Amino acid sequence: MIRSLLIGISLLTASQSYGNVIFDASQSCIKASSNPERYRPPCHFEPRSLMPSFMDQIPEDLRAAPFQSIAKLSFSCESLRPFSANYTLNDGQEVVGEGHLAASHGATTRLTFLHQYGQAGLRIAGLKGTQGFQAFKPACQLVVDRLVSLPEPKYFQLLAESLLKLDRTLGMVFAMATPDQSYAEALQVLDQASLLLEFLQFSADELTSMQIAQTLIDLGGAKEVLNQDCGASSQVSLRTAAIRETRDLIQSKVMEADSAMTELKDFLARQIDWLKDHASQIAENEIGSLEMTLDRIK
CATH class of the missing domain: 2.60.120 (Jelly Rolls)
Known part of the structure; x- marks a missing residue:
């Protein structure tokens, strides 16, 4: 904080x-x-x-x-x-x-x-x-x-930028996680996703950083499941299910990021309207900054 x-x-x-x-x-x-x-x-x-x-x-x-x-x-x-x-x-x-x-x-x-x-x-x-x-x-x-x-304008600007980058990063990772990929390819996607998210976490705001940390934990758990269910002696059905569950996990993270982005957009729009009604005479610069942030993520 x-x-x-x-x-x-x-x-x-x-x-x-x-x-x-x-x-x-x-x-x-x-x-x-x-x-x-x-x-x-x-x-x-x-x-x-x-x-x-x-x-x-x-x-x-x-x-x-x-x-x-x-x-x-x-x-x-x-x-x-x-x-x-x-x-x-x-x-x-x-x-x-x-x-x-x-x-x-x-x-x-x-x-x-x-x-x-x-x-x-x-x-x-x-x-x-x-x-x-x-x-x-x-x-x-x-x-x-x-x-x-x-809302503190500079922090919410960073929050919006961090969420925007997270949303784009997860979307790119999901595009790499194709339904017909092999066990080795699925592991590679998880490793790449972890590297990208760890890099993003360094510059993210505190709230988004916490969201990224949880995503990294979940991806680590998915990797353990892949290693367990997709070994050389495992059944084909187990491999297929594990790879599908990995892709479903990544998709759920994309949906979480999309939901957070939508929530932030709606909040900023309502907050700006409220400020224009209650504080336009003393918060003109702050309102302008919040409007720029909202325009950035629309």
Whole structure:
């Protein structure tokens, strides 16, 4: 499982806040004056933990892949002294990143981080600058505008490429495993298949690598059966059955790869549609990357 952290911070053009209001000086602090309108400490604040929106209809096989969450926060405030917020980025119970945001005027912040499926969390842990001698102008707010989770684009690109290569490799092996081949030819096909798959496994993603590993185990078992049932003293019927079963095994592996490819195509198509409805404003590049991956395997 990829456990690395990606944190990207960028300033964007400010837009109207419509998300989760984490702090509002006019609601959390004491009104110090009306003309001009100002607010002062003490200010009430409790840490807030937020979970991202995500598409929950995902194949079980893909839940072990890394996912990425994107948070868009507006922290617009004018104050007498510096004002900032501390946050943590969580993968389940594990903190995978932390930092602080300084309040500014008219800008938003974008955070991205990796995590397991359905385990992401953003926690606003505390505020610095809400005690002592301080004053806030009106419209001093910290707002989480968007928090969404999506497949990590680079990993799913590798996953798609790995599945595509596996599908093609198994198709080529199946074409070599003709119904009328001899015992020696069947062994040669299994040996060639193992070499090709071992080579492919080096560059495959983790999920496809596990699938290849199981295929190699099954091919090794088929080779043992061939050696057992196709010796010089074995009956012709046993040889014929063993060779046929070997070909059937390879065909079943082709069908598994085809099924995995179809499953990935359907998932990416639904995920892209979901993101366009829920995160088009903050995940434009990620959506474009997933679309390119889908086009590659269509």
